[in-house]
Amino acid sequence: MRLREAALELYAERGYDATTTSEIAARAGVTERTYFRHFADKREVLFDGEAELREVMTAAIASAEDSLPPLSLVLRAYTAATPLFVAGRPVAERRARIIAATPALQERAHAKSAALTEALISALTQRGVPEPTARLAARAGAAIFERASRAWTGTSAQDLTSLVVQASHELRALT
């Protein structure tokens, strides 16, 4: 979508607050009205990989072996999504800079990851995990993955999966 690219450019060039949706639309060669037919609001342009991510991760939970404990299911979901992260790397980096500079976008980012966590919880409960346990597992998994992910983008050398395992041990050590 050209709107996405246009927004990415403009937000990077002059900042989120200083760009109007009308400008984004203009750079993409369409009308402001058309912009709002594709994205719900000014922020949403930067957050539409989410749906695919959610599907991949919930599918990973749904199709995992029966023997796995809840937290492993969650971690499995995250590692199943690593191809998406790797593929989206170049865009994700530009995006991250913009979000880091814009409180309104950070808010949306938190909402998205909260929604993702809810989706994982729902995938777990559909497999029979009781809801309170599912909540705890999903949030623990998110914490573990965030920790691993930070280490990953920091060094960018190691394998993500092994970093996840390592972070799990760290969490275990904390409890």
Added chain:
Amino acid sequence: MRLREAALELYAERGYDATTTSEIAARAGVTERTYFRHFADKREVLFDGEAELREVMTAAIASAEDSLPPLSLVLRAYTAATPLFVAGRPVAERRARIIAATPALQERAHAKSAALTEALISALTQRGVPEPTARLAARAGAAIFERASRAWTGTSAQDLTSLVVQASHELRALT
């Protein structure tokens, strides 16, 4: 503040989307402009206990005994804040209903609790806890407290602190 009460009433009566900031101001007996001198935006009226909460919790971490491990510090912070939760109970309940019915407010709520987590992380690192460990502990603590808090509002019978301990064991069992 009368603006807070006015907003609470109007959001409950006709819903968040269907009330204007102008109406809130009018019910409080002031101008819309005055509303925006007190609150940054239409959502913020419902979220200003946050500052006090953050101070109490970070102070609890800063003033705890030296021997406590990171996760205990975080849980200590949450239990230190329970008087605030108890005191704010009646308002919190009305507030919760409104937030549950309004995606925009849920977004803000997530942002607030993320900001709180960041504050706890910072309080931990100021005590010498390395940042990655602090992040993990803060997020684990948040997960534990959420679980305990849900059980608390559900039954409303038991002591919150013991529910926190119980939730900690649940998390330990998951790892």
Added chain:
DNA sequence: AAGGAAGTGACAGTGACTGACACCAACTAC
């Protein structure tokens, strides 16, 4: 009494977002 700080009202302006209607392609049915 003079002056400064803090809170407010009035007013004008920008920009995000919505609803309604018309237009134009491409594809389907008959």
Added chain:
DNA sequence: GTAGTTGGTGTCAGTCACTGTCACTTCCTT
């Protein structure tokens, strides 16, 4: 082939969240 349907778009008008600016009051200080 023509009619109708579907999906994407432009246009226009309108609402409302939010901001900058100026003037005014009140209260507190010196």
